[in-house]
Amino acid sequence: MKRILITLACVVFSSTLFAKDRLEIYEDYDLGTEIMVITTVKVDPNMSDVYLAGLSGSWVKAVKIEKELGFIKDWKIYASDLPVSGDFNMLLVVTMANGADIEPNKKKYEAFMKKWSEADQKMSNEISAKYPEVRTLTGEYRMREIMMK
Template sequence: MKKILIALLSIVFSCSLQAKDRLEVYKDYDLGTEIMTVTTVKVDPNMGDVYLAGLQNSWVKAVKIQKELGYIKDWKIYGSDLPNSGDFNMLLVVTFNNSADLEPNKKKYDAFMKKWTEADEKMSNEIAAKYPDVRKLTGEYQLREIMLK
């Protein structure tokens, strides 16, 4: 009898655990409105400084203009302290206020292009052409914060 009671209690207890085996959006957690785009990069050994020098005159210059114009909230570059481990060792991150900021917009494009000169475009293309010699893009992600309640 004791064994049957223990078995029944175990079943009841496990059923109550299974009832909450998943969470519901907006009930158990909220979704943030900020969007982060993350590019994972595998920079070749001893090429981190070379890659950063290229980014300084291309990607960094472009995101600084976008931030100045208010098109992005922020940008960051992260480098691994253990550069030879894993599928990537550098992250390029851009934070947008919301998903609407990701939509194509001619007015924003035209304002950006007024600040991004033909010389900038030429330099960026020349730098990007050399990137395969120092790095490999390993992934791109679009992330949103999940806030558990």
């Protein structure tokens, strides 16, 4: 009888632990509206400063214009403290208020191009052409926050 009670107690206890083997969206967690586009980059050893110098005249200049125009919420660059480990050692992150900000938009494109001159485009192309010498893009991700309840 004692064995049956112990077995029954184990079954009841284990079923409560594993009763919910998956969570339900909006019931157990919510999704944020912000979208982060993250590019993972493997910068060659001792080339981070060279790559950052190139980014400052191309990608950084472009995202600053986009932020000024209100097309993006924010942007950031993250670098690993351990630059030679893993598949990437730098992240380029652009945060948008919502998914609609990713969609093509002619008015936004035209507003951006008014601020992004032909000289900017030429310089950006020249800088970007040299990137393969110092870095490799390893991935691009669209991320959204998951908020547990």
